[in-house]
Amino acid sequence: MPFKVNSLPQQFEVIADSALALALNAAAKRYETGVELVPRQIKVRN
Numbered sequence: 464m465p466f467k468v469n470s471l472p473q474q475f476e477v478i479a480d481s482a483l484a485l486a487l488n489a490a491a492k493r494y495e496t497g498v499e500l501v502p503r504q505i506k507v508r509n
Contacts, residue, residue: 467508
């Protein structure tokens with residue numbers, strides 16, 4: 464590409480850990496609805 468592309472990479476390990484914890488809590492009837500935030504960092508290409 465003739466120009467630089469910035470990106471917001473996914474944090475798959477954090478997403479997987481969160482999903483597993485939510486699934487285990489749901490199976491144990493301890494699930495509370497809500498929003499789970501996964502932080503991301505922009506990678507600026509110079």
